[in-house]
Amino acid sequence: MRTRRFGRLGFEVSELSLGTWGLSGDAYGPVYEADLERVVELAVELGVTMFETSDVYGGGAMEKLLGDVLDYRTTQVVTKLGTCRDEPPRKRFDAASLKDALERSRDRLKRETIDVVLLHNPPAAALREGDAVEFLRAEKHAGRIAAWGVSAGDKSVASAAIDQSADVLELAYNLFSARTLHELTDRLAQTDTAVMARSVLAHGLLVGHWSVNKTFFEHDHRSRRWTPDALRYRIGQLQAVRQMVGGEILTMRAAALRFVLANQVVSTAVLGVRSQTQLRQLVREVGEGPEYLPDAVLAALPELLRRAGIEL
Ligand SMILES: NC(=O)c1ccc[n+]([C@@H]2O[C@H](COP(=O)([O-])OP(=O)(O)OC[C@H]3O[C@@H](n4cnc5c(N)ncnc54)[C@H](OP(=O)(O)O)[C@@H]3O)[C@@H](O)[C@H]2O)c1
Structure with missing residues (x-):
């Protein structure tokens, strides 16, 4: 496992990290429970040092899993706060709510100091106004967190996070959704912000295994993400990615992941695997x-994707 410098924080992290939304069962449907702990252990065995979670994944169960399995001396945990577990769940970025949430996360993760705390999909206004950023800075100063940042849903939020000197920015980055990161590259490089790239397989789409009639179970978030027409269109666009396969690049998922890692602004790619097999495949x-x-593939890529209707 190769490592990369985690922005201006200076320490090294594995270039692949393990995300736990898929493992929680909340996102893509149930996961065989006996597999959960094994996936985390396997990630450690394969050299993954960074683990990404949220206080809401599995109602806190994913934080507890990481707290039970990981050695705090050799791994880094990134958790996300800002969602109240009322029914329906509400976003809460005031300091009082974040303070309670942080204490619960520290207990579940069994860490005196949480390596990174991110605001979980905040609106840009919560970064510019209110007391969330001030709270995180104070917690860092007090040593309860080592770094703070934002998991951003769009460019305005990502920009606001950089404006506030966030240590870490997490955002979706993949072959079909690359523009936000590309447009922010200069600012991210200038500020030496650590970048966590998530959704590197576009929620499984870039694996290239789906037929045009693919459907999802109701509790799978992908059943609401694409209309049948939008999904058919996206699957058609995969033809461009298929052309990247060849030589050392054995599969479309490899092409997708390698595209993300080829960008040196990325500090780590957050994998959303749901089984040991999926994890082994991607690492291999x-x-x-x-x-x-290869340089030739990188050089041809913008035009290849443009012809499929995708701007990098
Ligand atoms: N707002 C946020 O902060 C936010 C948002 C999204 C994600 N995240 C984090 O980022 C992580 C990754 O995000 P994501 O779920 O969008 O990631 P992703 O990697 O784009 O998609 C994950 C899906 O890809 C498929 N997959 C993974 N490895 C595979 C393999 N080897 N072969 C075939 N299919 C494979 C699986 O689909 P199947 O289920 O069909 O097998 C899996 O559910 C999450 O776990 C979460 O921790 C954070």
């Missing part, structure tokens, strides 16, 4: 060489 297919994608 990312390869060991210094080159993620």
Whole structure:
């Protein structure tokens, strides 16, 4: 497992980290329970040091799992706060709510100091006004968190996070959704902000295994993400990605993950695997060489994708 510098925080993290939304069963449907602990242990065995979660994943169960399995001395945990578990759940970014949430997370994670705390999909206004940023800075100063940042849903939120000197920015970054990160690259490089790239497989779409008639179970978030027409269109666009496969790049998912890692602004790619098999596949297919994608593929990519209707 290669490592990368985690922005201006300076420490090294594994270039692949493990996200736990899929493992929680909240997102993509149930996961075989006996597998959960094993996936986390396997990630450690394979050299993953960074683990990404949220206080709401599995109602706190994913934080508890990481707290039970991980050694705080050799791993880093990134958790996200800002969702109240009322029914229906509400976003809450005031300092009082965040303070209670942080204490519960520290207990579940069994860490005196949480490595990174992110605001979980805040609106830009919660970064510019209110007391969330001030609260996180104070918690960092007090040593209860080592770094803070934002998991951003769009460019305005990501920009506001950089404006506030967030240590870490997490955002979706993949072959079909690359523009936000590309447009922010100069600012991210200038500020040396750590970047966590998530949804690197576009929720499984970029794996390229779906037929045009693919349907999802009701409790799978993808059943609401794409209309049948939108999904058919997206699957058609995969033809461009298929052309990246060849030589060392054995599969479309490898091409998708290598595209993310080829960008040096990215500090770590957050994997959303749901089984040991999926984790082993991605770790293997990312390869060991210094080159993620051949120069010729990188050079041809913008035009290849433009023809499929995707702007990088
Ligand atoms: N707002 C936020 O902060 C936010 C939002 C989204 C995600 N995240 C974090 O980022 C992590 C990753 O996000 P994501 O779920 O969108 O990731 P993703 O990697 O784009 O998609 C995950 C899905 O890809 C499929 N997959 C993964 N590995 C595979 C493999 N080897 N072969 C075939 N299919 C594979 C699985 O689909 P199947 O279920 O069909 O097998 C899995 O559910 C999450 O776990 C979460 O921790 C955070």
